[in-house]
Amino acid sequence: MNKSDTSTLAPQPGLPTPAASWHDRKGLVQIGLLAVLLLAPLAAYFLGHIYYVNLASRITLIAMAAVGLNLAIGYGGMVSFGHAAYFGLGGYIAGISAYHAFDFTPVIGWPLTVPGSDSMLAIWLAAIVLCGLLALAIGAISLRTTGVYFIMITLAFAQMMYYFANSWPTYGGEDGLPIFLRNSLPLVDTNDALTFFLICFGGLVLSLALTARIMKSRFGAALTMARLNDTRLATAGIAPYPVRLVAFVISAMITGLAGALYADLNGFVSPTMLSWHMSGELMVIVILGGVGRLYGPLAGALLFVMMEMLLGGLTEYWQLFLGLVLLFVVLFAKHGVMGWLAGRERHD
Amino acid sequence: MTDAVLSLANLNKRFGALQATRDVSLDLRPNEIHALIGPNGAGKSTLIGQIAGGIKPDSGSIALTGRDITALSVAQRARLGLGRSFQVSSLAEPLSVKRNVMIAVQALQGHSFRFWKPVHRDESLLAPALEALERMQLLHRADTPVAELSHGERRQVEVACALALKPRALLLDEPMAGLGPEGTARLTELLEALKHEVPILLIEHDMDAVFRLADRISVLVAGSVIAHGDSAAIRANPQVREAYLGD
Numbered sequence: 001m002n003k004s005d006t007s008t009l010a011p012q013p014g015l016p017t018p019a020a021s022w023h024d025r026k027g028l029v030q031i032g033l034l035a036v037l038l039l040a041p042l043a044a045y046f047l048g049h050i051y052y053v054n055l056a057s058r059i060t061l062i063a064m065a066a067v068g069l070n071l072a073i074g075y076g077g078m079v080s081f082g083h084a085a086y087f088g089l090g091g092y093i094a095g096i097s098a099y100h101a102f103d104f105t106p107v108i109g110w111p112l113t114v115p116g117s118d119s120m121l122a123i124w125l126a127a128i129v130l131c132g133l134l135a136l137a138i139g140a141i142s143l144r145t146t147g148v149y150f151i152m153i154t155l156a157f158a159q160m161m162y163y164f165a166n167s168w169p170t171y172g173g174e175d176g177l178p179i180f181l182r183n184s185l186p187l188v189d190t191n192d193a194l195t196f197f198l199i200c201f202g203g204l205v206l207s208l209a210l211t212a213r214i215m216k217s218r219f220g221a222a223l224t225m226a227r228l229n230d231t232r233l234a235t236a237g238i239a240p241y242p243v244r245l246v247a248f249v250i251s252a253m254i255t256g257l258a259g260a261l262y263a264d265l266n267g268f269v270s271p272t273m274l275s276w277h278m279s280g281e282l283m284v285i286v287i288l289g290g291v292g293r294l295y296g297p298l299a300g301a302l303l304f305v306m307m308e309m310l311l312g313g314l315t316e317y318w319q320l321f322l323g324l325v326l327l328f329v330v331l332f333a334k335h336g337v338m339g340w341l342a343g344r345e346r347h348d
Numbered sequence: 349m350t351d352a353v354l355s356l357a358n359l360n361k362r363f364g365a366l367q368a369t370r371d372v373s374l375d376l377r378p379n380e381i382h383a384l385i386g387p388n389g390a391g392k393s394t395l396i397g398q399i400a401g402g403i404k405p406d407s408g409s410i411a412l413t414g415r416d417i418t419a420l421s422v423a424q425r426a427r428l429g430l431g432r433s434f435q436v437s438s439l440a441e442p443l444s445v446k447r448n449v450m451i452a453v454q455a456l457q458g459h460s461f462r463f464w465k466p467v468h469r470d471e472s473l474l475a476p477a478l479e480a481l482e483r484m485q486l487l488h489r490a491d492t493p494v495a496e497l498s499h500g501e502r503r504q505v506e507v508a509c510a511l512a513l514k515p516r517a518l519l520l521d522e523p524m525a526g527l528g529p530e531g532t533a534r535l536t537e538l539l540e541a542l543k544h545e546v547p548i549l550l551i552e553h554d555m556d557a558v559f560r561l562a563d564r565i566s567v568l569v570a571g572s573v574i575a576h577g578d579s580a581a582i583r584a585n586p587q588v589r590e591a592y593l594g595d
Contacts, residue, residue, distance in 0.1 A: 216466040218454050218473075225451050228440035232448070235400075235438070237426030237455035237513065246461065 026342040030295045037063075037298065038201060045194040053193040054265065059305045060200040061262045066285040066297030067207045068254030073283070074292030075215055076247040077227030078143070081151045081279050082158030086252040088274030089134060090127040090259025092165065095177040095269035097123050102180060120183045120190065120199075123260050131256025132249050139248035143241060155276060162274040176270025183264050190264070200261055204298070207254045212294055214250070223247050255282075284322070288329055290336025293345060299337040352377055352411075353547050354399070354430075354517040359408035361394055368394040369405065370571035376517055381539065381548045383558045386568035387591065392551050393435070395568065396521050399549070400432050401425045413516050426455065431515030431546070433506035435522045441495040445486065445505055448494060449477040452512035480512040481505075484538060500531030507538070511546075518546050524554040532557055559583070567591070 100116025289300025
C-alpha cells in the first residue's frame with residue numbers, strides 16, 4: 001500500500017459531529033475545573049481570606065497526588081493501596097531536609113556528606129528520585145502478584161513505612177516533624193500564600209500535562225493494552241511487566257512530589273501522611289472523580305475537600321455522608337464525577 | 349526437517365495423573381497449512397500453550413526457524429516471529445480495530461518505552477496496521493471499537509494482529525469456531541491466500557475447512573499424534589475414523 005492510499009483510507013481527525021460536541025463538552029469541563037481552582041483562591045487572596053487560599057493549595061496537592069495514583073489505578077489497572085508511602089516519603093524528605101538545614105547538621109554523614117537544604121528545587125529533585133527508587137523496589141515485588149494480593153502487598157509496604165516513621169525518634173516519631181520555615185525558591189517568597197498556591201497549581205498542571213502526553217505515546221498505548229488485555233500485549237511481543245513497573249514508578253514520583261509540597265504547605269510532616277487512611281483517601285478521590293479520567297483526580301479532590309469542609313462543619317460524622325456519596329458513585333455513576341459532567345470516555 | 353519453520357521434538361507434559369502431551373513431534377514447513385485436529389480433551393490446547401509459551405513442557409524442545417525457543421517467554425517468542433490467534437478472541441474491546449493492530453506494529457518496531465510522541469500521528473505505526481487490515485479485508489472497520497464487531501470480524505482482527513507482526517509462523521487456534529457458513533468460507537479463502545507468505549499451524553474443529561485447507565494433517569488423541577498425512581490419507585485412516593470422525 002502506498003502513502004496516498006493510507007491517507008485517504010484513514011479518517012483521522014474528521015470526527016463525526018456528535019463526537020465533536022462531546023469533545024467540546026469534555027474540554028469545557030476541564031477548563032472549568034482548572035478555572036475554578038485558579039480563580040477562587042485569587043479572589044480569596046485579594047479579599048484577604050488567606051484560609052481559603054491555603055484550602056485551595058490543599059485541594060491542588062491532594063489532586064496532584066491523586067493524579068499520580070490515577071496513572072497506576074486508572075491507566076495501568078494497578079490498584080495500589082499504598083500510595084501514602086510515596087506521599088509520606090515526599091513529605092518526610094521536605095521535613096528532614098529542612099530540619100537539618102535549620103540545624104546545620106548533615107542528613108547523612110557517612111560515607112559521603114549530604115547536607116540538609118531548604119531549597120525546594122533540591123527537595124523536589126530528591127523526592128522524585130527517592131520515591132521513584134522506592135516504587136521501583138516495591139513495584140518490582142508487588143507486580144509479581146495481581147488482584148487482591150497486589151492491593152494487600154502494596155498496603156503492607158506502606159504500613160511498614162508508617163510504623164518505621166512512628167518509631168524513629170530522631171524525626172519526631174509519632175509526634176511528627178515541624179518545618180519551622182517554609183522551604184524556599186529562588187526569586188519568589190514561598191511564605192506568601194498565593195505564591196505558594198501558584199507553585200502547587202503549576203505542579204498539578206504539569207502532572208496533568210505529563211500524564212496526558214504519556215498516555216498518548218507508544219508507552220501509553222502499551223500500558224493501556226496491559227490494562228485491557230495483557231495476553232494480547234504479550235502475544236504481540238511486549239512483556240507487560242516492565243511496562244507496568246515503569247508506569248508505577250512514574251506514578252509514585254508524581255505522588256511523592258505532591259507529598260513534598262504538602263509538608264511545606266502544612267509546615268509539618270507526621271506518620272499520618274504515610275498511613276493507610278491517606279492511601280484510602282487518595283483512592284476514594286480517584287474513584288469519586290472517575291477512574292482513568294485525566295481530570296478525575298481534580299474533580300474528586302474538589303468534591304472530597306469541599307464535603308470535608310462543609311459537612312465537617314455540621315457534623316463530625318461527615319465521613320458517613322462521604323460513604324453514602326461513594327456508594328452512590330460506585331453503584332450508579334461508575335464513571336465518577338467526570339463521567340457525569342463530561343460523558344463517557346471513548347477511545348479512538 | 350532442516351527446512352522446517354517450526355518444529356516440535358518429543359514434547360511431554362503431565363498434569364498430575366493426566367499425560368496431556370505424550371511424545372509429540374511435528375513440524376511446519378514453508379508454504380503449507382498444517383492442520384492439527386483431535387477430539388475434545390485430546391490435549392490440543394495444552395500443546396498450543398507449549399508452542400506459544402504460556403505452558404512449559406516437562407521435556408522435549410521447540411524450535412522456530414532453527415532456534416531453540418523452549419525456554420523463552422510468550423513475548424520473546426512473538427518477537428522472534430511466532431504469531432498466534434486465540435480460540436476465545438483476545439482483543440482490547442474498548443479500543444478501535446486499528447489500535448489493536450497498531451500495538452503489534454509497535455511491538456515489531458521494538459520501541460515501547462517512548463513517552464513523548466503521540467501515536468495517533470505516527471504514520472510508521474498506522475500504515476502497516478492498515479495494511480494488515482486490508483489483507484484481512486477489514487479496512488472499512490479500522491476506526492470501529494472491537495466491541496461493536498461481529499464474531500467473524502473479531503477473528504479477522506486477530507489474524508490481522510498476528511500478520512502485523514510479520515511472523516515467520518502463524519499459530520491459529522480454532523479460527524473458524526463460532527463462525528457461520530459464510531464467515532467460514534470467507535476466512536478459508538483468506539487463509540488459503542496467506543499460506544505462501546507465512547506457514548500456518550491450524551488447530552480447527554471444522555472438518556470441511558481442514559480438509560479443504562490443509563496440506564498435511566496431524567491427529568492428536570489422548571495427548572499423542574496417532575496419525576499424520578494428507579487429507580486423503582487421514583480420511584482413509586481407520587484409527588482416525590474410530591477416534592474422531594466416526595462419532
